Amino acid sequence: MADNQLTQLFLAGRVRHGLRAAELDTLDRAVSEVRSLVHGEEVVRRGQRMETSTYLVSGFMIRSVTDSEGGRQILGLHIPGDFVDLHAFPLKRLDHDVSAVGDVRIAQVSHRALRAIIEQHPHLTRILWYSTLLDAAMHREWIFRLGRLDALGRVCHFLCETEMRLRFVEMSDGVTFPMPLSQREIAEVCGITSVHMSRTMAALRQLDLVAFDGGAVTILNYQGLADLGEFDGDYLYGRHGGLFDDDYEDRM
Amino acid sequence: MADNQLTQLFLAGRVRHGLRAAELDTLDRAVSEVRSLVHGEEVVRRGQRMETSTYLVSGFMIRSVTDSEGGRQILGLHIPGDFVDLHAFPLKRLDHDVSAVGDVRIAQVSHRALRAIIEQHPHLTRILWYSTLLDAAMHREWIFRLGRLDALGRVCHFLCETEMRLRFVEMSDGVTFPMPLSQREIAEVCGITSVHMSRTMAALRQLDLVAFDGGAVTILNYQGLADLGEFDGDYLYGRHGGLFDDDYEDRM
DNA sequence: CGGCTTGTTGACCTAATTCAACCACGGTGG
DNA sequence: CCACCGTGGTTGAATTAGGTCAACAAGCCG
Numbered sequence: 001m002a003d004n005q006l007t008q009l010f011l012a013g014r015v016r017h018g019l020r021a022a023e024l025d026t027l028d029r030a031v032s033e034v035r036s037l038v039h040g041e042e043v044v045r046r047g048q049r050m051e052t053s054t055y056l057v058s059g060f061m062i063r064s065v066t067d068s069e070g071g072r073q074i075l076g077l078h079i080p081g082d083f084v085d086l087h088a089f090p091l092k093r094l095d096h097d098v099s100a101v102g103d104v105r106i107a108q109v110s111h112r113a114l115r116a117i118i119e120q121h122p123h124l125t126r127i128l129w130y131s132t133l134l135d136a137a138m139h140r141e142w143i144f145r146l147g148r149l150d151a152l153g154r155v156c157h158f159l160c161e162t163e164m165r166l167r168f169v170e171m172s173d174g175v176t177f178p179m180p181l182s183q184r185e186i187a188e189v190c191g192i193t194s195v196h197m198s199r200t201m202a203a204l205r206q207l208d209l210v211a212f213d214g215g216a217v218t219i220l221n222y223q224g225l226a227d228l229g230e231f232d233g234d235y236l237y238g239r240h241g242g243l244f245d246d247d248y249e250d251r252m
Numbered sequence: 253m254a255d256n257q258l259t260q261l262f263l264a265g266r267v268r269h270g271l272r273a274a275e276l277d278t279l280d281r282a283v284s285e286v287r288s289l290v291h292g293e294e295v296v297r298r299g300q301r302m303e304t305s306t307y308l309v310s311g312f313m314i315r316s317v318t319d320s321e322g323g324r325q326i327l328g329l330h331i332p333g334d335f336v337d338l339h340a341f342p343l344k345r346l347d348h349d350v351s352a353v354g355d356v357r358i359a360q361v362s363h364r365a366l367r368a369i370i371e372q373h374p375h376l377t378r379i380l381w382y383s384t385l386l387d388a389a390m391h392r393e394w395i396f397r398l399g400r401l402d403a404l405g406r407v408c409h410f411l412c413e414t415e416m417r418l419r420f421v422e423m424s425d426g427v428t429f430p431m432p433l434s435q436r437e438i439a440e441v442c443g444i445t446s447v448h449m450s451r452t453m454a455a456l457r458q459l460d461l462v463a464f465d466g467g468a469v470t471i472l473n474y475q476g477l478a479d480l481g482e483f484d485g486d487y488l489y490g491r492h493g494g495l496f497d498d499d500y501e502d503r504m
Numbered sequence: 505c506g507g508c509t510t511g512t513t514g515a516c517c518t519a520a521t522t523c524a525a526c527c528a529c530g531g532t533g534g
Numbered sequence: 535c536c537a538c539c540g541t542g543g544t545t546g547a548a549t550t551a552g553g554t555c556a557a558c559a560a561g562c563c564g
Binding site: 505506510514515517518519520 | 535536537542545546547549551554560564
């Protein structure tokens, strides 16, 4: 297994149910057509029929929908190593848009290649399925965040989640990590206005919980942040720590 | 195919990607151990290791999580024909609870049987995968509902969604349908307090949009309800109508 | 230089929460 | 039979979180 293969970050840091090198190679061979996107470019538009899915090699992407007055709700943030729209393989059309945040490199996988995989590689199939259910688990946590937390808690929760996910792919050292979203976009994640997000982030600074410098976040008090956000990262199914750290590997 | 098989409602009313009778039979044979639950009984508890998944034969169930002060957020409502925790097959542990609302009949499917299916029936596998992604699509819509709509809109959206899903399984005639949740529980769906839900439902009555009688809802003005809730049911992937009604069947 | 976007701050307003009292009801036990 | 209680729903008054509108400052880019 070459270290420089495209899918090397796929499920990095996660419980991988014994994903084998040969399977990663199979996946890697299915991936083709690497291309670059600039900020705001879409790879999926709501309702459009899909014949390929997209793997995010580097950079960030978001899923979003737009309401009747043009307001946008961000439904998910994708980071390198994510299959951003593998959902489109079983669903064929998606109900939301997927677009680039900043500069992005993606790879495409044809649904024909995925069909071949599910016919010949049941174990790899289950792992791909699993990866789409990680998205669903994050969706549920976003429902919790919006339903039960106030503005301050929502931001704390989002920062904790993002930090942990970036740690899995070694883009966070546990303290400082990149934050590609503007305040306006973080507001669209958290279901509040950008004005109130500005005030909320000021409060976070005031409380010495985090520091924001341009495109990076530095966590000054992890426990305080996790407490305010009622964050428990078990739902991210990290390979180490939490409820899920036991007999996962090499089963099934 | 006997009409009385347990899984007859599975994906009823949905785009089924050419689900064949033989495949439904295969699924039906994998299902066993029908049992009854009373109100509040749990089939999944957060973090618990699962070796079976649950198919809902009759009645209603909810997914939920509880916050640090004991407040509950409902993450999803399940209706007859839903595989309530098929997610647990790839994930092995879930991050939330699943419990009965009122009297319920369920059937269990062992993960061993599901493993056999994904090894021998790739097409059926994709359909099971698809069914879990319908849940994810609903999750996304719940994020939108909580992030972008006010209390009135959230209730309207939830009622429209529930009505459409029940129509798929012929439990709604398009006007009147059962609503198993109390006002308190609908409040836990919509992320508001039960006091405010009482006021919001009073407003809905005032506007002549819906009538509530005990465990049933009657829609008096569907368009008004859908407008307030900004509801567009495409994400439910109904077999008829909407963006998704074209060349779905019998492909793949 | 001007014009754009992002973030900040202030004053005011509104939606929703909180706390409380209260009613209707369907048991359950005396 | 009635007294009792717990649950679900309703209503009112006071409070608060967040939204709205507007002005302005700091980049940043053509």
